[in-house]
Amino acid sequence: MSENFEYDVLYIGAGHAAHDGAAPLAATGVKVAVVEEDLIGGTCTNRGCNAKIALDQAVMATRNAEHLGNMLQGNLTIDWPHTMAHKQAVIDPQPADLRRKLTQAGATVLTGHAQFQDAHTVLVAGTPHTAQNIVIATGMVPHRLAIPGTELAHDSSDFLNLPQLPKHLTIIGSGYISLEFATIANAAGADVTIMLHGQTVLRHFYQPYVQLVVADLKRRGVTFIPTANVQAFARQGDQYQVTYGHDQHLTTDWILDATGRVPNVADLSLDQVGLTAGPAGIPVNQYLQTAVPNIYAAGDIAATGQPKLTPVATYESKYLMRRFSGQTTAALKVPAMPSVVFTSPRIAQVGETVAQAQEQGDTVRENDLAHYWYYQLDREPIAQSLQIHDDQGRLVGATEVSDHAPDAINALLPAITYQLDSDQVSQLVGIFPTLGYAAWHRA
Ligand SMILES: Cc1cc2nc3c(=O)[nH]c(=O)nc-3n(C[C@H](O)[C@H](O)[C@H](O)COP(=O)(O)OP(=O)(O)OC[C@H]3O[C@@H](n4cnc5c(N)ncnc54)[C@H](O)[C@@H]3O)c2cc1C
Numbered sequence: 529m530s531e532n533f534e535y536d537v538l539y540i541g542a543g544h545a546a547h548d549g550a551a552p553l554a555a556t557g558v559k560v561a562v563v564e565e566d567l568i569g570g571t572c573t574n575r576g577c578n579a580k581i582a583l584d585q586a587v588m589a590t591r592n593a594e595h596l597g598n599m600l601q602g603n604l605t606i607d608w609p610h611t612m613a614h615k616q617a618v619i620d621p622q623p624a625d626l627r628r629k630l631t632q633a634g635a636t637v638l639t640g641h642a643q644f645q646d647a648h649t650v651l652v653a654g655t656p657h658t659a660q661n662i663v664i665a666t667g668m669v670p671h672r673l674a675i676p677g678t679e680l681a682h683d684s685s686d687f688l689n690l691p692q693l694p695k696h697l698t699i700i701g702s703g704y705i706s707l708e709f710a711t712i713a714n715a716a717g718a719d720v721t722i723m724l725h726g727q728t729v730l731r732h733f734y735q736p737y738v739q740l741v742v743a744d745l746k747r748r749g750v751t752f753i754p755t756a757n758v759q760a761f762a763r764q765g766d767q768y769q770v771t772y773g774h775d776q777h778l779t780t781d782w783i784l785d786a787t788g789r790v791p792n793v794a795d796l797s798l799d800q801v802g803l804t805a806g807p808a809g810i811p812v813n814q815y816l817q818t819a820v821p822n823i824y825a826a827g828d829i830a831a832t833g834q835p836k837l838t839p840v841a842t843y844e845s846k847y848l849m850r851r852f853s854g855q856t857t858a859a860l861k862v863p864a865m866p867s868v869v870f871t872s873p874r875i876a877q878v879g880e881t882v883a884q885a886q887e888q889g890d891t892v893r894e895n896d897l898a899h900y901w902y903y904q905l906d907r908e909p910i911a912q913s914l915q916i917h918d919d920q921g922r923l924v925g926a927t928e929v930s931d932h933a934p935d936a937i938n939a940l941l942p943a944i945t946y947q948l949d950s951d952q953v954s955q956l957v958g959i960f961p962t963l964g965y966a967a968w969h970r971a
């Protein structure tokens with residue numbers, strides 16, 4: 529691409545927003561460098577999705593056993609240290625595997641903290657490296673409450689590495705991380721209290737389904753404190769005191785600050801190139817270019833209006849790969865992005881929401897899946913779904929609450945992505961009897 533620079537493309541960060549595109553790009557012969565100061569693979573692989581879902585396996589096994597009831601004998605309990613060891617065994621090899629994937633494709637991996645010197649030069653641990661194009665893929669980091677004692681609280685990475693499960697956990701916030709980790713900790717035997725900012729739990733999800741999940745967690749012993757107005761954390765012997773509400777106090781063994789994530793631009797020297805980050809990240813145009821045309825941003829750090837999720841980071845990384853290798857000059861067009869919260873039951877959704885359907889005049893059909901034979905196989909007590917069709921009868925949105933929800937939504941996805949009509953949908957014939965088949969044939 530360029531003879532004036534050491535690299536054609538240099539990525540800052542080695543999460544999905546970088547490595548998913550960087551490796552195939554390097555394989556096309558483009559000169560690629562990836563700079564990482566921590567573990568290759570970034571948040572999702574090491575301290576996010578993969579780590580979390582490894583811990584969740586034991587939770588799902590106990591839920592399954594609970595639902596099957598008298599078909600199984602004996603009580604199942606979760607052994608936390610062994611569950612944690614399982615997570616380590618799955619996750620620990622991944623950074624090295626991903627490094628191999630990058631270097632075998634021909635990319636150079638540079639280790640250290642990257643900082644802008646100018647629009648084509650990045651300092652890595654003090655050494656300058658130049659590139660024609662630079663991709664900022666630095667992700668986000670946990671938000672910390674600005675209150676006295678905030679340093680006594682932990683973040684999601686700490687939870688995912690807990691050697692022993694505390695007896696009582698207090699979680700601040702009621703988003704994805706709060707509800708997923710409350711589900712895991714509660715199933716593994718901890719007492720959990722969730723302190724809400726306002727009244728709403730999982731604000732991005734269909735609230736009638738959220739209420740089913742909340743009611744189930746309450747039944748299992750999780751306490752929800754709405755509008756908690758958390759004011760301070762303090763040590764109290766071996767424990768901690770949370771001050772909230774109107775001078776109320778709660779004693780706990782461990783505090784998780786799950787109040788969201790903020791752009792990771794610390795010591796990146798964005799000012800050297802005239803860029804700034806807002807709360808949603810660094811502004812980009814429809815080609816993922818920042819205000820400096822040869823500097824791009826992708827994944828969580830890019831303020832695109834897309835949710836901060838791994839499939840988005842991967843999609844954007846692959847888009848940039850096609851752009852840098854000359855395979856496209858088109859603007860980025862993101863397809864319907866599904867999302868899920870890994871509670872039990874899970875809530876998964878894709879496409880149009882019920883609120884949007886009401887505005888558009890589209891048709892919402894609800895299904896009580898607990899009475900559908902396929903969902904009776906494992907006796908799931910909470911299982912509901914809804915599908916949204918447009919005026920031509922095409923599926924444009926779907927939401928499900930059940931332990932099967934993510935797979936059911938994945939099965940419906942092709943129809944929404946490709947806007948299939950009912951004749952085309954009838955050509956999607958799945959294996960029977962499976963969840964993928966049931967997702968289409970249960971009305
Ligand atoms: C607990 C948790 C659970 C999650 N679960 C899910 C899930 O189930 N499904 C889902 O889709 N999403 C999930 N997410 C979100 C998902 O992890 C992110 O959307 C995804 O990791 C974004 O990828 P990224 O490459 O943009 O950023 P990251 O993965 O955060 O990668 C950024 C990388 O940049 C490096 N870096 C930063 N600054 C510098 C610098 N100056 N120099 C060098 N290196 C630098 C960092 O060390 C990091 O490795 C979860 C997130 C968390 C925190």
Ligand SMILES: NC(=O)c1ccc[n+]([C@@H]2O[C@H](COP(=O)([O-])OP(=O)(O)OC[C@H]3O[C@@H](n4cnc5c(N)ncnc54)[C@H](O)[C@@H]3O)[C@@H](O)[C@H]2O)c1
Binds near residue numbers: 708724786
């Ligand atoms: N299954 C998944 O896909 C998954 C799982 C975990 C995380 N993630 C990603 O990571 C991001 C971060 O997760 P998260 O749960 O930290 O963020 P979130 O945005 O989902 O939730 C943040 C919560 O903190 C609350 N909050 C904000 N300020 C507060 C304050 N001052 N006091 C009390 N509560 C406050 C909010 O009301 C909200 O309930 C998610 O938005 C998502 O992009 C995805």
